[in-house]
Amino acid sequence: MTMEFVDVLVIGAGPSGCVSSSYLHNNGIKVKVVEKTRFPRLVVGESLIPRVMDHFAEAGLLEALDTMNFEKKLGARFIRGKEICLFDFSNKFSEGWDWTWQVPRADFDNAMAQEIIRKGIDLEFESEVTAVKFEGSDSITTIKTKDGQIKEVHAKFIIDSSGYGRVLPRLLDLDAPSKLDPHSSIFAHVKDVNRPEGEEGTLISFDILEKEVWLWVIPFSNGNTSIGVVGSTAFVNALSETNNTTEALKNAIQLSDFYINRFGDVPFLFEPIKLENYSRAVKQLYGDGFALTGNSSEFLDPVFSSGVAFATESGMLSAKLIHRQLNGEQIDWEVEFSQYMKSGIAVFTTYVKEWYTGNLQTLFFHQPENPDVKQKICAVLAGYVWDQDNPFVKKHDNLIKNMAHLLNFEKTS
Ligand SMILES: Cc1cc2nc3c(=O)[nH]c(=O)nc-3n(C[C@H](O)[C@H](O)[C@H](O)COP(=O)(O)OP(=O)(O)OC[C@H]3O[C@@H](n4cnc5c(N)ncnc54)[C@H](O)[C@@H]3O)c2cc1C
Known part of the structure; x- marks a missing residue:
């Protein structure tokens, strides 16, 4: 030996x-x-x-x-039906890299x-x-x-x-057991033959299909794009009765009004991979x-x-x-x-949980946008989650929830 x-x-x-x-x-x-x-x-x-x-x-x-x-x-786009929320890393609260x-x-x-x-x-x-x-x-x-x-x-x-x-x-x-609800994902790469010109074609996007279900679209410089669906394990498993990952991911893409034309008929470059309860x-x-x-x-x-x-x-x-x-x-x-x-993990854990409760989505898609709130959330999304000068870091455990409740209350009253 x-x-x-x-x-x-x-x-x-x-x-x-x-x-x-x-x-x-x-x-x-x-x-x-x-x-x-x-x-x-x-x-x-x-x-x-x-x-x-x-x-x-x-x-x-x-x-x-x-x-x-x-x-x-340079940023990330969140899509919910016809609503769009675009984060630009150069317009964020904390000091740090903007791309x-x-x-x-x-x-x-x-x-x-x-x-x-x-x-x-x-x-x-x-x-x-x-x-x-x-x-x-x-x-x-x-x-x-x-x-x-x-x-x-x-x-x-x-x-x-x-x-x-x-x-x-x-x-x-x-x-140890995770404190988050069980979620799963299926992803693959495609040759992005229908990619639009310019920023529209290369923007990373998260398309919300249901409150707890979303699709990622990550275009690469080699002309390929990664597509993945994420949701509760029960939802992801139900996408194909026979546990066929190609069928499941295709079915998920069909649910996206935004991406169906671009990816609906494009073959996957490898058999989609399922990651269960990740x-x-x-x-x-x-x-x-x-x-x-x-x-x-x-x-x-x-x-x-x-x-x-x-x-x-x-x-x-x-x-x-x-x-x-x-x-x-x-x-x-x-x-x-x-x-x-x-x-740092605690800050992101709150953001993940509040994403799936829908509270963070309320803040993202609220109109008119509040530029100050957006810059502070953008700093968190850029990974600067140790900046205690940012109230969206320091008070992460209740600020998002309280603000979302207030916005929802305003909307219904
Ligand atoms: C569905 C899903 C989507 C994700 N999307 C994103 C995303 O968009 N952005 C993002 O930042 N993160 C994302 N992640 C998380 C990301 O995949 C990981 O956080 C990241 O790869 C972790 O890097 P790492 O260096 O810790 O481990 P890895 O990159 O996994 O590397 C670990 C290495 O250890 C090796 N290894 C394992 N066992 C042994 C052994 N016994 N002996 C020697 N070597 C061993 C493996 O072969 C592997 O190469 C996603 C995760 C999931 C589940």
Whole structure:
């Protein structure tokens, strides 16, 4: 059996693992990344939000990503029948990036992975973590390679960025039930042959089919577009009696007055993928010698595209804390990691819940628009959910609800 010794072992080479390993490597820490699959590999999560740009810049990955010419995302459009609500990230309350990208994740994640390899990081593809043993904060991780070889990696710290692989939550029994209602999704890509010219063709859109059911449309610069339907698990399952995902997604597109002409007759580029009851939660975000980042910790809902931003936020933060810890500093992981991450997750959890109650939709589509409210909500949608100067962050747990009730009351009285 081969034995390797590193400072930090990162499990998974998605956005979370690439950002953390790149930061650590740039700061002189010996890091190894193990990835179960071979890239490029298909994964969902194609609409980014501006906050991720801070992380890619800090990790030294931005320039490599920029050369890929991904479609620029300047905002997002929400559609409800004939009503439209358009958010423009350059018109938001908090300081920060006012654009990002909308990306086919296979190419995007591969570009990041190739860049960290180019930097000199040991990224091992087709190698799966199968067991982890802790001795205090030190760990021995067992890895199985594609050809069946078993390896041991000794590390001072593990960052678990294994996404839905959820390596440490499974091995250490850290899974917890999600506080969100069970929702599911079916998605695929199409060759966007009917794409309109200009902004209309490239805008990311969320088309509300029913209060709890919506369609995403994410156009890519390669001419393809991602389409997905999201709704309660019961609704998504009922889209096809035979659980045929092609039929189900086609049926969902038929429900969209806005998109039926553009996508109604266009074939899918692969058999649509169903992701059932996708929300995830954990009992704790860290432990002695390890941190959980990205989807291996929490995943809420795709509605505000927060997944990759939380993955890179937690990846970057864990890397910075580990760097300081390995340099002899005492780190309060509860305050600096767990409480920080949980405060951002709490804001987005409120927005997701209030989306499905309909309260946030009341605010989005209210006419005339209130530009001040819109700028503040826009900052949240851009991922700046730690800005306590923004009342839509600070008072998230009741402001949306109260304002929606007031607007509904005005309408009916
Ligand atoms: C329906 C749906 C729609 C979504 N839409 C969006 C969106 O529009 N925007 C957005 O930001 N987010 C979205 N997300 C969330 C997004 O997919 C994730 O938040 C994001 O990919 C998390 O990144 P990550 O780096 O944590 O994990 P991943 O990108 O999943 O990477 C984890 C990696 O770990 C590897 N791995 C797993 N097990 C092991 C193992 N045992 N050993 C070694 N490697 C392993 C995997 O192969 C994988 O490559 C969506 C999610 C769902 C369910």
